[in-house]
Amino acid sequence: MKEINIGLCGLGTVGTGVVKILKNHKDEIKHKTGTEISIRKILVNDVHKKRDVVINQEWLTTDANELVNNPDIDVIVEVMGGIDDTNLLLEQALNNKKHIVTANKDLMAVHGQKLLKLAKRNNCDIFYDASVAGGIPILRSLSDGLASDKIQKIMGIVNGTTNYILTKMTDEQKAFEPVLKEAQSLGFAEADPTSDVEGLDAARKMTLLANLAFKMEISLDDVEVSGIRDISQEDISFARSLGYTIKLIGIASINGGKVEVSVEPTLLPNEHPLAQVKNEYNAVYVYGEAVGETMFYGPGAGSMPTATAVVSDLMEVVKNIRLGISGNSYISPQYRTQLKENADKYTKYFIRMEVSDEAGTFQKITNVFSDQQVSFAKILQLPGSTKGTAEIVMVTHQISKQQLLNSLENLYQLSVVNKIISNYRVDGEE
Amino acid sequence: MKEINIGLCGLGTVGTGVVKILKNHKDEIKHKTGTEISIRKILVNDVHKKRDVVINQEWLTTDANELVNNPDIDVIVEVMGGIDDTNLLLEQALNNKKHIVTANKDLMAVHGQKLLKLAKRNNCDIFYDASVAGGIPILRSLSDGLASDKIQKIMGIVNGTTNYILTKMTDEQKAFEPVLKEAQSLGFAEADPTSDVEGLDAARKMTLLANLAFKMEISLDDVEVSGIRDISQEDISFARSLGYTIKLIGIASINGGKVEVSVEPTLLPNEHPLAQVKNEYNAVYVYGEAVGETMFYGPGAGSMPTATAVVSDLMEVVKNIRLGISGNSYISPQYRTQLKENADKYTKYFIRMEVSDEAGTFQKITNVFSDQQVSFAKILQLPGSTKGTAEIVMVTHQISKQQLLNSLENLYQLSVVNKIISNYRVDGEE
Structure with missing residues (x-):
């Protein structure tokens, strides 16, 4: 049986995690996919840098062509980040019939629809579960669930930074600015927190979720976004006295074929499972017609959770290659995008x-x-x-x-x- | 491409749900598995009974041999219940190299290990996700997760009846007996509630989860069980004043190769995600070495959630047939069972x-x-x-x-x- 060869783009903490998992779980992975997965090439900036993992020095290269134009490589695993350059590299890989696993949500939010279509034309898979909510296999669960159910609504806490800030504001009665500073010093918020705090990061993820759930082509511009900067202690305490917790919630819902996607501060009853998702954790609540309410909870980021999600995606890609169903996994848009009016x-x-x-x-x-x-x-x-x-x-x-x-x-x-x-x-x- | 034929045992609410899903989601299922799934025979008690679903009358039979000894049938889907007779039927099916999907936890708790071994010997799959927690794909998540992570602890609310009773006792300050009566009249508790209330049902499910997570052969007798009958209003109110909620929690943990499996009333901090799982809902909290804490939440029972889980399992079985990896999916015991001592x-x-x-x-x-x-x-x-x-x-x-x-x-x-x-x-x- 032909083994599957991968080209790994990036050897930071996530890339290193992927190498370790592929090595330490070799037997289980073979059991689950029916074949061996081997690293053939790793794209890095510096081949001489000291690494935190044992690797074959011959794998390392600074030349992307050795991956995307390499006839021996079946799957490109992209964990290096970047948007436009990375997009060109992945387009080239797809045109060469290589499947893709990526943890790059910025890339997918901007170029995702084009890449998915290009993948479809080439009968290739793109899996990007790690990009949405690190340790939560939410895209796969939605996609599997969709095969036998109909999704009506998704509510998600999909940004760890803002959830951390709101948790501290709520539990320790602190104001936004000092909590943000604390989060930055602890590494839970970026030096420039705009994308998180204004809800843009969450909006990117909700776009990916909504497209998949409703089989439409919803763009980032279709998402109504408002962030958490204006939430005051008074808002939080009034909400509390009425029995609610304020969370930054991404919502995607469909009624009569029309959809609404938004990210906004939302009051949830204290006893709602999402109200209890604290600190940097993420969770996605899904309402399906048949199954009813389900929720997936876990770490939204972190290098090992992300690496684990990348390997899970890789295993699915490998299974699909062997099943001859590549390019079918993520459902391409089937319905015309119809957005709800305010009414x-x-x-x-x-x-x-x-x-x-x-x-x-x-x-x-x-x-x-x-x-x-x-x-x-x-x-x-x-x-x-x-x-x-x-x-x-x-x-x-x-x-x-x-x-x-x-x-x-x-x-x-x-x-x-x-x-x-x-x-x-x-x-x-x- | 060869289509896959199934024999369905049982046409109650779950079986009817399976028939409907296979019909209504035909295209999605073909996309995801690469083949068509057709019902060939349905085992029923009465072929003339009026049914709530359109079926081909020729499918119906009262003779199990037309399913388990039928060379045209690849997979047996068992949703009729029963323990020993059903076990004989499934053994026969496995000996005839038929794969199995079952929603029958009583059967799996008693005969599961034998059936799993028999399946392995025949290179067949048995999938039983629907048996553990209706709408939550927990076995599949554990099994997929295991391929790239190591599970250290599972905590689960895996019995809807007791969770319903404890929720009412906690939120409405009622005593056990009247709440049990109310649950019985609403259909959330059986006329004979012993198996639920004493924790036996939860123990069966924890056995299935622990065997899978730790790759051991843990039997029901290895599980320490205590139920909820003795929990008083005073216990609940003292727990509350200390910041805790009482839940019936199944725990499976491993340390240094030794495991502990128990089902017992447990105090959880109010802000723990499991403390917020209310009414008849189930949830399973998993601690993995790499991913950290994840939780899966959903309906623990119900005919449509269960039918959806059965069809998801069926799709996995079908993919595995086509991948040539049948019999590998559920990990057979690899380690000697070592139970923790009290110390x-x-x-x-x-x-x-x-x-x-x-x-x-x-x-x-x-x-x-x-x-x-x-x-x-x-x-x-x-x-x-x-x-x-x-x-x-x-x-x-x-x-x-x-x-x-x-x-x-x-x-x-x-x-x-x-x-x-x-x-x-x-x-x-x-």
Whole structure:
């Protein structure tokens, strides 16, 4: 039986992990795939650098051609990062009929759809499970599940940095800025945290999940994103007093063939399984028509979890080569992308505003909402932070986003409303 | 390409679900397996009964021989239940080189090891993911994960009935008996709830999980089991005041090649993900050396989740047939079963006792514990329920089960100790 040869691009901590796993689990991998997997070439920057793993010095090269144009190599495993250069390299590999495993979500978010199509044309697989949530085999679970179920909604905590920050803000009652600094010093946040904190990293991952779950071609621009920078201790503590926890949640849902993909701060009931996902952990909650609610929880990043996910993907690619079903695994877009309008997006909202503490204020406000047919599940009124003001916190019943926007617009025109302090999605309850 | 033919044993709600999924997801299944899966025969009690699904009348038979001795059938899908008769039928099928998918945990707990060996000898697969936790693909995840990681510990809520009862006892402060009655009337508990309530059902599932995770041959007799019948409102409320939730947890762990498998009421910190698994839901927490902590959450039972799991298993069996790796999927025992002694079993314990409220009592008790080198993380002392008594609630640091047993034995000999009301494992925290 022909053995499968791989070319490994990158020998950092993840690449080193992949080499170790392939060596230490050789027998199990052969049992599960029916063949041997051998490293043939490793692309590195410096062939003379001292390595943390025993490797055959002849494997090392600084020339990508020795991998992507090498007729002996069946699969390219890309764990080196980079976007445009790496994309060119992978395109070349696909044109040479090489399958791909990548842990590179930035690349997949930007070039994923093109690469997937190119792979399909060449009857090749691209597996990228490690790119979405490190240690959680979520793409494979979605893809396997899809073969016998229909996914209706995904809710995910898919960014470890923001979840770490929100956990500390919630459990230790600290403000955003000091927690961010702490996270940076501990290595849980980048020096430039923008992509994490603004929700862009999570949006990239939700795009990958939504495309797979709904078999559409949803682009990053279709995702409504808002980050966690404006969440205050007061928001967190009001949410808590109403029984909710604030998390940065990516949501992808489908109703009547129309989809909505968003990443936004969301209030979840404290007892919701996602509300309990703490620190840098990730979790993805999936609602399937047949199976109902399932959740996958695990480390969202880390070199060994990622390396393990890469090897799992590699094993699937190898099985598919041997089954003759390469290029089928990830479902290519089958439906025309139809996005929900604001009038189609239904959820509950948490709304917090500062008002003048004068007679008739409350009635004026409730009139605005009842004009829009908005009703409430919970209402709190408290003295405001300055004299003569009051604070009102409300949680609506299910309304459309259009109803919310109309209500907010009309509230702004009331002289008794000083400001809308915050408004967040409320999800995960009946 | 040869299509794969199956014989379906049973056409109840799960069997009907399997027929529907195979029909409605025909294309996806072909994409994922590279072949068509066709039903050839269905074993039923009554061929004339009206069915909730469109089937070819010629498929139906009351004669098992038309399935297990049918040269056209490649895979037997068993969803009819039963233990010994069903076992004979499956043995016959394996001897005829037919692969098996079963949702029957009672059968697998009793005859699983023999059937797995017989399958191995015949180069056949037996997949039984649906038997462990309905909608959670836990066996497959363990088995796939094992190919590139090493599992150190599993903690699972694997019985929906007891989790439902404990959830109601905790959230609604009701006693065991009325909640059990309610669960029975809602269909969440059997008329004879013994197997669930005493922890036997969970023990069967933990045996299946432990055998797979540790590649040993652990039998049901090796599992220490205690059920939930004696858990009182007071236990739950003391646990709560110390920050814990009581759950019936199955634990399988390995240290230095020795394993421990148990099912017992366990206190988990409220913020542990398993503590938040409510009602009839199941979840399995897995600690892997490389990946770290992952959790799989979903419905533990139900006919559509189970049918979905059966079809997923069937697809794996079909892929393996085509890959020529049948019989390798589930790892047969590779290590000699070595069970931990009580001196090797380390955890924390919650201990609750009633004592005489007199001078020196507390000192006598702490002397007993310090003689055994047992120290405490938390201690509560309160007035007892009757005059002249006090109640002491303690949570130890990590100690061995032997230290616990010695301490309890010595406590019983103190005249100031009226009774040890309860003692439970405490797990899931550092």
